[in-house]
Amino acid sequence: MSVTTPDAPQEVPAASAAATLRPGSLGTADIAFFVVSAAAPLTVMAGVAPLAILLGGIGAPVGYLLAGLTLAVFAVGFTTMSRHVKSGGAFYAFITRGLGRPVGIGAALLALVGYNGMEIGVYGLLGTATQDTVHALLGTDIPWLPVSLAGLLLIGYGGYRSIDFGAKVLGVLLVAETGILVLLAAGVLLKGGAHGLSAASLAPGNVLVPGTAAVLAFAFAAFTGFESTVIYRREARDPERTVPRATYLAVGFLGLFYAFVVWTVVQAFGDEEVVRAAAEDPGGLFFSAITTYVGGWAADLMHVFIVTSVLASLLAFHNAINRYGLALAEEGVLPRALGRVHPRHRSPYVAGIAQTVLGVAVVLAFRAAGADPYGQLLLWVNTPGMIGLLLLQLLAAIAVPCYFRRVRHQEGALRTVLAPLAATALLATAIVLVVTHIDLFTGASSTVNTVLVLVAPAVFLLGLPLAAWLRHRRPDAYAGFAAEPSGSVEAAEPTPPAEPAETARPAELP
Template identity: 75%
Template structure:
């Protein structure tokens, strides 16, 4: 039977400079700042221009409804998740929530899954940065540049931005996010002013189109497009009035992404016409958005969109980098990762050691793929991103399952909708979403069966490794185990 330590024996987190070493900058981020981090991680412009054409090609004109359905599912999930934010004051994000509901072994499995998931989502995107930059340079100037220097420059830039203070990063992301959403709004405005190719139509939302055979693939892509929205809780220690800020940021991010994605995809369908858009997407998947904005706004706007896709990718990299650093900081404070990763910069108040370590890991992976002669998009991006995406979806599912178990034991004043019904519905829907992505993984990787099985298998393997680590710590280091995911003031 494990030994439960006295509360005085559980390692503490400092509450400010006077309590010891520097800590994260408190009460810095408002709702809009956290929304910038979350939405930037999703990279709306990249998702729309790079993935939505494939969704249209496979799912037809009903594709916009797929994004709405994914948004509704995640909004239902947010009901229970945000209810828990009033009771869980830990800064460790999802793993703390999962630990409170499902126990320390599952919580530690979730913690390792979060590390792999966020690292996979970020490091793979350095391949996308290289590919997008190559395409932009070729499109604008007709030049061909090697991909590795671009990825290395991205690593350096993201490290520097993450090294700076969190409010500095929020300002950078705010500017980049406004720019990438602005170009999509410009496209939508041009289409609406012209009335589309054959007039505006609501065909995308008719039952026949929504129930089309390709909607399974669309739903898989739609859920993937929201990856990273759950990271609101990671910024708890830096948020102003987190009990209010985090729920507001979560709902705002989900609502914005769901409505914005659906609106932009519907707009592009209008640009070509419901009877011609699928063929247009099939003929030129990568150029669908660029052709539309050239037609309805001008070639200058297409050139600007090329540039803004690069900045969109940089914003996504920075958002995931910041999330990873805070997970690393928290797990270092728990004693699960080396204590050095828990150091905070005395001036910028950033987890700078965790940031440097994450950048070093990214450098190793990027150089490894480069030395192997891999393609930056089809291999570095897709192969590294895929297990990261599946891992984060699995975290969402575990968090939804954890909510009713937590409230069954905790004293609370919440209603049954928030504590039981919504989390249960969300768990079922998220399980379906995870199944859709895992069984349609070839849409994301373009790889063979062997590669796909390996990439999917990474997720349960990492989770089980975390569970095994927890069971080992329970025997060998009971004090550390008992203090895992403990409240700061316990």
């Protein structure tokens, strides 16, 4: 009695509070699981890496290393700013604090559209990947729509449950999908590849080829969503440490792992033969390699794990979207109902339900139009989302030095100026590469590609009149946009003057 009685009253305020996400639920590994799972390593490798090899030749592994290094440079300023800005709005909060509220509100809309695009389009991939797996294993053809709808319900349930439940699920699925790739790599290394192991992929003559630009475009897309570590700071244990660690862990792992796996597949076929094999059957390249070096049973497992890889990516993005929706509802930009948190699971369940309903509507609309689930639902919805997230990264990189110019701090110039400026130049280059090679992502006409490219900047620009409307019609919501949560301490530095300087500055934002 004496043990249970004190606990009961504590649940009442938790259930009735406006925001009751469960603090201290996630450690470094948990947050990294969300980020790496969102990237879907197995799906990226088996589904996209063969195209990178086809276009860039045996130097393709270096493209993934270069993309990882670029995002690691971006992470320097990004994680430094995360110690100062505690808002749950992540990207849009950072951008608001550095570039002002109008730009931040445009970024908030862009984040919503970008993350939703990255998730909803993947339900088309879930349908086609499951079709391929069932056909490969059982020789049976199934319709894609019921699979996609079932996936929507399953992911909706996963987002409804507690965040630690999601972390456990993602941990298991991530081990499965990375494990099968490690098994492939081990088989190739143990057998010495097709003609012995070679470091020719690293030779400058094989890296500096015309196709490398296309490889870099694919490589940057393969990291999409890594920055979502900051979204989970309200549920992280010791967020000042776990969030930066999870960010660097995710970027470092993905960059090295992608490059290593692509290199081992090059070794599996040989430097001279791998491009020809990728041209003949890009979708079967990884399955052929694992069948040869491990066995047919491993190829069957890879088929199954591609489906679970897609599910893991969907759950990771779903959780990120829900928390963006929660943050914007708390800001007063979205309906307040979306800010409700489940009293037991401590999840933003209303935002999750709304996101699931939106997903169902989009999937059914594409089906009613007779669209292809892969070539149109996936690629046409995913592509604007990918461009939107790259634009958010660019804006965040620009925001870092602008923010630190206006506050007192003890951070070094490397973290607050040099690294963010370098990241700005590198990310701008990445966006140019993606846009100029957009046809490789979509396979669509120039008219469709133009529309897909313009979606992200158009959404961002819509935020500017919305900001003006909020400023005049809802000044309280505008003034409190991207403000620090009550009771938070903004500055992480031990220097006493840092706190009042930072808490005073947000009120001066335009």
